[in-house]
Amino acid sequence: xxxxxxxxxLSIGQYRPGTSFLHTMNPALKLAAxxxxxxxxxxxxxxxxxxxxxxxxxxxxRLSGHGIFSLLxxxxxxxxxxxxxxxxxxxxIPRAYSSDAIMSLGRFxxxxxxxxxxxxxxxxFFCLFLLFTLFTTVxxxxxxxxxxxxxxxxxxxxxxxxxxxxxxxxxxxRFIPILAMxxxxxxxxxxxxxxxFGTWKMGLLKKIRLYxxxxxxxxxxxxxxxxxxxxxxxxxxxxxxxxxxxxxxxxWTVRDTRALTxxxxxxxxxxxxxxIFSFGGxxx
Numbered sequence: 001x002x003x004x005x006x007x008x009x010l011s012i013g014q015y016r017p018g019t020s021f022l023h024t025m026n027p028a029l030k031l032a033a034x035x036x037x038x039x040x041x042x043x044x045x046x047x048x049x050x051x052x053x054x055x056x057x058x059x060x061x062r063l064s065g066h067g068i069f070s071l072l073x074x075x076x077x078x079x080x081x082x083x084x085x086x087x088x089x090x091x092x093i094p095r096a097y098s099s100d101a102i103m104s105l106g107r108f109x110x111x112x113x114x115x116x117x118x119x120x121x122x123x124x125f126f127c128l129f130l131l132f133t134l135f136t137t138v139x140x141x142x143x144x145x146x147x148x149x150x151x152x153x154x155x156x157x158x159x160x161x162x163x164x165x166x167x168x169x170x171x172x173x174r175f176i177p178i179l180a181m182x183x184x185x186x187x188x189x190x191x192x193x194x195x196x197f198g199t200w201k202m203g204l205l206k207k208i209r210l211y212x213x214x215x216x217x218x219x220x221x222x223x224x225x226x227x228x229x230x231x232x233x234x235x236x237x238x239x240x241x242x243x244x245x246x247x248x249x250x251x252w253t254v255r256d257t258r259a260l261t262x263x264x265x266x267x268x269x270x271x272x273x274x275x276i277f278s279f280g281g282x283x284x
Contacts, residue, residue, distance in 0.1 A: 012133040014177060015140050022064045024248060026256045027147030032133045033263055040270055048273055054135045056266065057130045064138050071133045077127070079184040082125055087126050089118050119253040145170040146250060171229070175222065182221040 017023070022030070037053065044050055062070045139147075148166035 012129070012136055012176060014136065016066060016137050018065045018138065019062060020065045020138070021255060021259075022060065025138075025259060026250055026252055027139065027143035028150040028250075029147075029256050029260060030139055031144065031147035031151055032137065033259075034131065036129065036182065039133055040267065041124055041131065044124075044270065045120065049270055050127060052122075052270060052273065053127050054123075054130075057127065057134060061130075061134055064134065066137060068130075071130055071137065075129060082122060086118050086122055087124070089114070089121055136176075141170055141174050142248075143250075144173055146169065146246065166249065175225070178225055179218065179222055182220055182225075186217050186221070190214070 037056075039052055042050070044053065058068045061071055144167045148169045149162050152162035152165045
């Protein structure tokens with residue numbers, strides 16, 4: 001039955017209540033930190049930046065009161081896709097080689113450059129997944145909306161611009177658990193009608209072929225949920241850019257200033273380490 005508990009095994013998009021500083025941090029600062037660390041992950045080489053970022057995520061998860069192992073629990077559904085990406089990058093993507101092949105499988109050859117590039121891809125995807133999981137663990141959907149509206153406000157002349165962007169981000173995060181719940185319902189319904197879902201002895205390719213037909217009813221259910229959401233917003237005369245009161249008013253505190261200072265210092269440390277390690281020659 002563990003294969004059917006999709007929503008329970010999903011860690012990304014699931015808010016977990018807590019009283020840590022990360023839970024009470026200003027939403028705009030948390031969203032800005034998410035974007036900054038995401039850019040650092042995408043632009044950083046494998047060593048030493050990605051291990052440093054991974055250590056930062058471990059420490060941050062510890063400060064949130066949940067721990068890194070609870071976040072790693074949701075990496076199971078993502079690992080097959082990462083493995084497919086790794087295999088494609090390793091055997092099918094041509095690149096310039098400066099070393100002999102270390103392994104060959106028919107007409108496919110593996111070089112040292114393939115291993116280095118594959119390690120970069122895997123490390124970046126893995127760190128990005130942990131980053132988004134940690135962010136959604138300590139941030140509610142309403143906080144994401146509030147933070148996005150504050151960050152996007154300087155980029156638009158009209159208030160509706162920032163409000164529309166924050167609404168898109170909010171709906172995106174809101175639909176992550178909804179899609180997981182719909183997939184769980186469809187899977188259980190198919191299994192009750194004699195489907196092979198939940199069978200232990202099943203290869204990866206067979207499992208992929210089994211889940212592909214679920215995409216059509218899953219997206220139909222998602223469109224129905226979206227239509228219901230639109231009708232509810234229209235029934236309440238929703239209009240973007242209007243002044244609205246909030247249940248919780250977020251103010252900038254001294255602790256937010258300290259967190260921003262630590263974030264800036266971490267960025268300088270990461271960029272400095274890249275300069276130091278690249279000064280001595282080539283590095284991975």
